[in-house]
Amino acid sequence: MALSTSPSSRHTSRRASFAVVLAIELWERFGYYGMQAVLLLFMVQHLGVEDTQANLLMGAFAAMTYALPALGGWLGDRVLGSRRAMLLGAMTLTGGYALLALATTRHELLTFAMAIIATANGLFKPNAANLVRRIYHGDDAELDAAFTLYYMAVNVGSTVSTLLTPWLQDRFGPAAAFGACAAGVFLGLCFYALRRAHLASVGSVPDFRPVPMARYGAVLLGIAAAIGGLSLLLQHGPLARDAVWAAAALVLLCWTMMYLRAAPTDRPGLRLAYLLSLQGMSYFVFYQQMATSLTLFALRAVRGAFTLGGVTLFSMSAGQFQALNPIWIMLASPVLALLYHRLAQSGRDLSIAQKFTVGFGLVTVAFIIWWLAALAGGAGRVTPWVMVLAYGTLSLGELLVGGLGLAVIARYVPAPVSAFMMGSYFLAVGVAMYVGSMMANLAAAGGNAAASGAMAGAGLYAGLFLRLAEAAGGITVLFALLLPLARKWDRQHLVAHPLPGA
CATH class of the missing domain: 1.20.1250.20 (MFS general substrate transporter like domains)
Incomplete structure (x- = not known):
C-alpha cells in the first residue's frame, strides 16, 4: 500500500x-x-x-x-x-x-x-x-x-x-x-x-x-x-455577421457589468486586463490571415520551389505554407524561454504590456515584408523564402502576444470571475478572427479569381498587406504610449493584491 x-x-x-x-x-x-x-x-x-x-x-x-x-x-x-x-x-x-x-x-x-x-x-x-x-x-x-x-x-x-x-x-x-x-x-x-x-x-x-x-x-x-x-x-452570411457583432456587444456589456460590480481594489487589475486583452485579441485579426489571405497569396503569387544557388531543394504547395507557423513556434519557443530567464536573472524582465508591444512590432515587420515582396513581385510570383522570413517574424510575435492572453486573465482578474473572463476572452478572439476575414477581403474585393484580377499576381495583395502593416504599426505605437498607464495600474494592483512572500 x-x-x-x-x-x-x-x-x-x-x-x-x-x-x-x-x-x-x-x-x-x-x-x-x-x-x-x-x-x-x-x-x-x-x-x-x-x-x-x-x-x-x-x-x-x-x-x-x-x-x-x-x-x-x-x-x-x-x-x-x-x-x-x-x-x-x-x-x-x-x-x-x-x-x-x-x-x-x-x-x-x-x-x-x-x-x-x-x-x-x-x-x-x-x-x-x-x-x-x-x-x-x-x-x-x-x-x-x-x-x-x-x-x-x-x-x-x-x-x-x-x-x-x-x-x-x-x-x-x-x-x-x-x-x-x-x-x-x-x-x-x-x-x-x-x-x-x-x-x-x-x-x-x-x-x-x-x-x-x-x-x-x-x-x-x-x-x-x-x-x-x-x-x-x-x-446565411448576413446572419453570421449579425451574430458576430451581437457577440462583440455582449462581451463589452459583460466587461462593463463586471467592472461596475468589482470591488475598488480589483478595478486597477481589471482595467489592465481589459487593456491587454484588447491588444491580445487584436493579434488574431492578423493571425486569421494565415488561413485566408496568406493562403490565397501562396496559391496565386508565391513560387512553390525553394531554390538555393540555382538548385531546387524542395517544394511546398499553397496549403503547406501554413506549416511554417508551428515550425517557427517550436524553434523559437525554447530560445524565447531562455531569453526570459536571463532577463529575469539580470532584473530586466519585461512586463506583459512590454511583451505585447514588442510582439506587435514584430507583426508590423512581418506584413511590411509581405508588402514589399508583393510590390516587387508585381504581376508575377515571389520567392517562397519570403514566406519563411515573414512567417518567422509573425510567429515570434504570436509567442509574445497570442500566447500570453490567458496569462493576463490569470494574473489580473479576480478568481471568482476568472473562468467567465476566459470564456468572454475566447469569444472576443472569435470576433477578431471574423474581422480578420473581413480584412482579407481587401485583396478579393471583386470576387473569384478570374473576376477579381487574381491572375495579376503578387501585386494584388500589396494593398492588403500595407493596410495590415499600418494597422499593426498603429497598435504598436498606441500601446507603447499607454505603457506608463499600464505600469501605474500594475502598481495599484500589486498594492491591493501583493504577491505571496512580497
Whole structure:
C-alpha cells in the first residue's frame, strides 16, 4: 500500500495519465489544422466559391470555434464531466471530418459538417486542457512543464497535418485530405480506448457520478440544436455577421457589468486586463490571415520551389505554407524561454504590456515584408523564402502576444470571475478572427479569381498587406504610449493584491 502512494509512484501515474491526454490532443490538433490547411483551398479551387464569400465563411467558422469552448467547459465542469465531454467531442469531431469528406461530392453538406466540427471543438478543447490541470493539481512546477509539452504536441500535430493534407488533396483529391483528418482523431480515440484505465481517477466531479439518461438526452438534444443553429448561420452570411457583432456587444456589456460590480481594489487589475486583452485579441485579426489571405497569396503569387544557388531543394504547395507557423513556434519557443530567464536573472524582465508591444512590432515587420515582396513581385510570383522570413517574424510575435492572453486573465482578474473572463476572452478572439476575414477581403474585393484580377499576381495583395502593416504599426505605437498607464495600474494592483512572500 505504501508503494501506491509514494512520490515516485504518483509521478509515474501522472505521467501515464498525461500521456493519454497528450496523445489524443496531438491527434485532435492533427485533424483540426489539417482541415484548416485545405478547407479554404477546397472551397475556392473545387467548389468555385468566390474569395470574399470563402474568407467570410472561414471567419464565421473560426468565430464559432472560439466561442463554443465556454459552453463546452461548463458542460464538462457541471454536467457530464471533463473526461466524458472530451471523449464526446473527439467522437463528434471524427464524424464531422468524415462528413466533410462526403461533402466533397455532396456540397450541400459543407456548412453542416463545419457546424459539427465547431461544436465538437467546443466540447473537446477546454476539457482536454482541464484534465491536464487536474492531473497535476497542486504541483505548479510539473504543471508548467506539462503544459509546455502539451503546447508542443499541438504544434507537432499541426505541423505534420499541414504538410500532409495539402499533399493528399493535390495527389488524391480533397476527400482523401478530410478523410485523413477523421482517421487522425480516430487513432487518438483508439489510443484512449487502450489506455483509458490511466484516466480512471482523473476528471471533474460529474465524471465520478452516473449521468442519468435523461440528462444525456438533454445534452445530445442541445448539441443537435447548436449544430443546426450554427449550420443555419454559416449558410446565411448576413446572419453570421449579425451574430458576430451581437457577440462583440455582449462581451463589452459583460466587461462593463463586471467592472461596475468589482470591488475598488480589483478595478486597477481589471482595467489592465481589459487593456491587454484588447491588444491580445487584436493579434488574431492578423493571425486569421494565415488561413485566408496568406493562403490565397501562396496559391496565386508565391513560387512553390525553394531554390538555393540555382538548385531546387524542395517544394511546398499553397496549403503547406501554413506549416511554417508551428515550425517557427517550436524553434523559437525554447530560445524565447531562455531569453526570459536571463532577463529575469539580470532584473530586466519585461512586463506583459512590454511583451505585447514588442510582439506587435514584430507583426508590423512581418506584413511590411509581405508588402514589399508583393510590390516587387508585381504581376508575377515571389520567392517562397519570403514566406519563411515573414512567417518567422509573425510567429515570434504570436509567442509574445497570442500566447500570453490567458496569462493576463490569470494574473489580473479576480478568481471568482476568472473562468467567465476566459470564456468572454475566447469569444472576443472569435470576433477578431471574423474581422480578420473581413480584412482579407481587401485583396478579393471583386470576387473569384478570374473576376477579381487574381491572375495579376503578387501585386494584388500589396494593398492588403500595407493596410495590415499600418494597422499593426498603429497598435504598436498606441500601446507603447499607454505603457506608463499600464505600469501605474500594475502598481495599484500589486498594492491591493501583493504577491505571496512580497
